[in-house]
Amino acid sequence: MHDLVIIGGGPAGLSAGIYATRYGLDIIVLEKNEISGQIALTDIVENYPGFTSIKGMELMERFKKHAQDAGVTFQSSEVLNVKNKGTIKIISTDSGELEAKSVIIATGANPRHLGIPGEEEFIGRGVSYCATCDGPFFTNLNVIVVGGGDSAITDALILSKIAKKVTIVHRRDSLRAVKIMQDRAFSANNIEFIWDTVVEEIIGNDGVEKVVLKNVKSGNVKEMPIEGVFIYVGIHPNTGFVEIDKNQSGFIITNDRMETSAAGIYAAGDCRKTLLRQVVTAASDGAVASLAAYEYVAGVRPEQ
Amino acid sequence: MHDLVIIGGGPAGLSAGIYATRYGLDIIVLEKNEISGQIALTDIVENYPGFTSIKGMELMERFKKHAQDAGVTFQSSEVLNVKNKGTIKIISTDSGELEAKSVIIATGANPRHLGIPGEEEFIGRGVSYCATCDGPFFTNLNVIVVGGGDSAITDALILSKIAKKVTIVHRRDSLRAVKIMQDRAFSANNIEFIWDTVVEEIIGNDGVEKVVLKNVKSGNVKEMPIEGVFIYVGIHPNTGFVEIDKNQSGFIITNDRMETSAAGIYAAGDCRKTLLRQVVTAASDGAVASLAAYEYVAGVRPEQ
Numbered sequence: 275m276h277d278l279v280i281i282g283g284g285p286a287g288l289s290a291g292i293y294a295t296r297y298g299l300d301i302i303v304l305e306k307n308e309i310s311g312q313i314a315l316t317d318i319v320e321n322y323p324g325f326t327s328i329k330g331m332e333l334m335e336r337f338k339k340h341a342q343d344a345g346v347t348f349q350s351s352e353v354l355n356v357k358n359k360g361t362i363k364i365i366s367t368d369s370g371e372l373e374a375k376s377v378i379i380a381t382g383a384n385p386r387h388l389g390i391p392g393e394e395e396f397i398g399r400g401v402s403y404c405a406t407c408d409g410p411f412f413t414n415l416n417v418i419v420v421g422g423g424d425s426a427i428t429d430a431l432i433l434s435k436i437a438k439k440v441t442i443v444h445r446r447d448s449l450r451a452v453k454i455m456q457d458r459a460f461s462a463n464n465i466e467f468i469w470d471t472v473v474e475e476i477i478g479n480d481g482v483e484k485v486v487l488k489n490v491k492s493g494n495v496k497e498m499p500i501e502g503v504f505i506y507v508g509i510h511p512n513t514g515f516v517e518i519d520k521n522q523s524g525f526i527i528t529n530d531r532m533e534t535s536a537a538g539i540y541a542a543g544d545c546r547k548t549l550l551r552q553v554v555t556a557a558s559d560g561a562v563a564s565l566a567a568y569e570y571v572a573g574v575r576p577e578q
Numbered sequence: 579m580h581d582l583v584i585i586g587g588g589p590a591g592l593s594a595g596i597y598a599t600r601y602g603l604d605i606i607v608l609e610k611n612e613i614s615g616q617i618a619l620t621d622i623v624e625n626y627p628g629f630t631s632i633k634g635m636e637l638m639e640r641f642k643k644h645a646q647d648a649g650v651t652f653q654s655s656e657v658l659n660v661k662n663k664g665t666i667k668i669i670s671t672d673s674g675e676l677e678a679k680s681v682i683i684a685t686g687a688n689p690r691h692l693g694i695p696g697e698e699e700f701i702g703r704g705v706s707y708c709a710t711c712d713g714p715f716f717t718n719l720n721v722i723v724v725g726g727g728d729s730a731i732t733d734a735l736i737l738s739k740i741a742k743k744v745t746i747v748h749r750r751d752s753l754r755a756v757k758i759m760q761d762r763a764f765s766a767n768n769i770e771f772i773w774d775t776v777v778e779e780i781i782g783n784d785g786v787e788k789v790v791l792k793n794v795k796s797g798n799v800k801e802m803p804i805e806g807v808f809i810y811v812g813i814h815p816n817t818g819f820v821e822i823d824k825n826q827s828g829f830i831i832t833n834d835r836m837e838t839s840a841a842g843i844y845a846a847g848d849c850r851k852t853l854l855r856q857v858v859t860a861a862s863d864g865a866v867a868s869l870a871a872y873e874y875v876a877g878v879r880p881e882q
Binding site for chain 2: 452559
């Protein structure tokens with residue numbers, strides 16, 4: 275039986291692993307992919323303190339190497355279920371069962387879908403949730419970006435250097451991305467904006483050919499010819515495999531020790547209900563969760 | 579009037595600065611020294627994710643450069659007083675007054691003193707709180723390290739490579755440093771331990787010559803000849819300049835948005851009441867505090 279099983283190999287899980295090995299715990303990190311985390315799909319990260327500008331993939335490779343150097347053991351598995359049997363937690367994976375005294379859930383979150391006709395049908399054929407992944411397929415084509423937050427504007431800027439024209443379609447009349455990203459978007463000469471508007475349908479044959487747009491103020495509906503649709507309307511957490519207290523969107527509820535409603539089970543990073551989802555906040559969560567798990571497993575609670 | 583004044587140029591303050599400039603706030607970071615933060619005095623940092631091993635000073639130089647690249651403005655000033663006049667905060671410094679809509683306090687903490695006879699008298703002449711700073715003065719001499727936590731053991735290991743012999747004097751019968759550091763200390767061949775013992779007095783002439791030790795279980799008192807005394811018995815926060823809610827040790831009380839008892843004043847990093855004081859947790863605090871300050875100054879509260 276392991277002292278601690280960490281589920282997820284993104285910033286929160288790797289930071290938890292680094293800290294847990296330093297606490298002397300017998301741990302294993304379960305990860306679905308060789309390099310995990312939404313951040314690995316991000317083009318450039320400019321806000322992880324210590325790196326003025328670094329590719330998301332490169333930052334995650336550095337986290338992974340740090341964890342390996344610290345002696346973290348990895349296993350490539352997808353977790354199907356976590357059962358809380360009191361002092362023993364049973365982790366069922368696609369490659370067998372594990373037992374642990376404690377668990378840190380650091381499974382992150384994935385892009386939310388719009389849930390409109392044509393969306394699922396055209397994924398990979400014009401519909402995307404990641405400009406870094408799919409941008410190059412749209413070289414010199416016209417695309418829309420749906421959303422007005424940090425992710426939408428960050429990826430609109432990436433696409434503006436690849437596509438012919440980028441149109442940001444946002445359901446409100448202003449962006450909520452950070453100011454520096456807004457400034458860059460407003461000054462890009464091939465980015466345009468359609469305000470107060472939602473996408474109602476995605477239409478095409480082999481690939482996307484047009485979208486149906488609806489102005490939420492006037493109620494007017496019109497079609498717009500387009501070759502690509504990039505969607506950034508929030509994230510949903512990967513927490514379906516465990517029954518613990520969550521909010522209505524599925525984010526796990528924790529206290530400031532990262533403790534969940536189940537003793538010995540902790541959550542860290544994007545999968546928990548939190549104020550800010552950044553590499554540095556996820557890494558901090560992972561460190562705190564490992565401290566809490568260490569104190570739980572060792573039966574101690576050092577002075578703070 | 580600035581949107582935001584950040585007090586302190588350590589990990590929390592610099593991270594807050596990086597985030598705040600990205601939010602488009604007009605900010606200034608006040609720092610006492612060119613490179614700040616207790617961490618800059620730390621020899622090697624092995625637990626800031628992304629860096630397997632880096633000198634504390636080098637990590638802080640990277641944070642500082644990142645903040646400069648992001649457009650953060652710095653001012654070298656010591657803050658004497660922060661007054662909360664509702665929507666305006668008045669920051670009095672040794673180089674004049676500043677006005678701001680919001681303030682982030684990231685002033686960190688300093689080593690706590692034992693408060694015993696001889697301690698203040700011999701600071702810089704045998705008494706130290708920082709092996710990285712003062713270790714080389716004790717080459718091939720005998721030193722004691724007082725304490726049993728992470729800082730004590732980390733610095734004992736540094737000293738073991740410089741001094742002839744290091745004796746760790748701890749008031750308990752076990753260490754509370756993380757396991758990996760304990761293992762290293764127990765396997766060092768010039769580190770010894772005196773358990774259940776406190777230092778009652780430091781005695782010398784030009785420099786330290788001996789300490790008076792008392793076993794807390796037997797009550798026995800004895801003298802021990804020694805040339806250096808390194809003290810690691812906790813930290814106290816630098817928060818005397820502001821009247822907001824603190825715990826009895828002076829650490830500022832915040833919620834998970836880093837909000838203090840005064841609207842528009844935030845605290846981040848070692849100076850606040852928190853579970854874990856690490857570079858990564860301080861940097862995360864700074865990011866969250868900047869988000870909260872941005873929302874306060876802009877009068878918005880974006881969806882989470």
